[in-house]
Amino acid sequence: MARLLALDYGTKRTGIAVTDELQIIASGLTTVNTSELLTFLKQYTSKESVEKIIVGLPKQMDNTASESEVYIQKFLRKLDSEIPNISIERFDERFTSKMAFQSMIDSGLSKKKRQNKALVDEISATLILQSYMSSL
Template identity: 75%
Template sequence: MARILAIDYGTKRTGIAITDELQIIASGLTTVNTKELFSFLKTYVAKESVELFLVGEPKQMDNTASESEVFIVKFLSQLEKQFPNIPVKRVDERFTSKMAFQTMIDSGLKKKQRKNKALVDEISATLILQSYLYSL
């Protein structure tokens, strides 16, 4: 089997998580400067077999799209052009940043470590991926 790669897209940083080859375990992979995202993805996909991209879908509490959706739609268009053979699914990402922060607290990370926004983005991507795996 191939891996599933989850993306928590941001205009500055993008968190990335990946499954194992059996698609059982979701693990944080890294956080990438968004300007370097496509370069990173090309390199990763050349080395590893990826069968699906999951992209977080930010929504408001009333189920309407978040302001950041405008940027994500542009990204999705580029993603589908760059990787036409890998399907893309969207996953509701409401509360993932808060859950990521709570995960950091629960893990015993110090206050200074919890200020690392790159780590929050990576954990958020992992939570997006884990919620997808639970839904299967």
């Protein structure tokens, strides 16, 4: 089997999470500057077998698209043209940032570490991936 990879896309940084090859466990991988995301993904997918990329779908409470969806759509077009052999799926990401922050509190991380937005993005990507896997 191949890995699943999830993205919590942001205009500045993107959190990335992956599964193991058996697609049992979701783990945070890293956070990269969004300007370097495509390069990172091309390098990662050339070394690792990835079956699918799950990209967070940000929605408002009334189920309309978030403002960031415009940027995500632009990125998705580039991603599909640069890495056409890996399917892309969207998954609702509402509340993942709040849940990530709460999980940091629950795990006892210091206030200074909880202010690390890159860590929040990575945990958010992991939550997107875990939720996606649970929905299957």
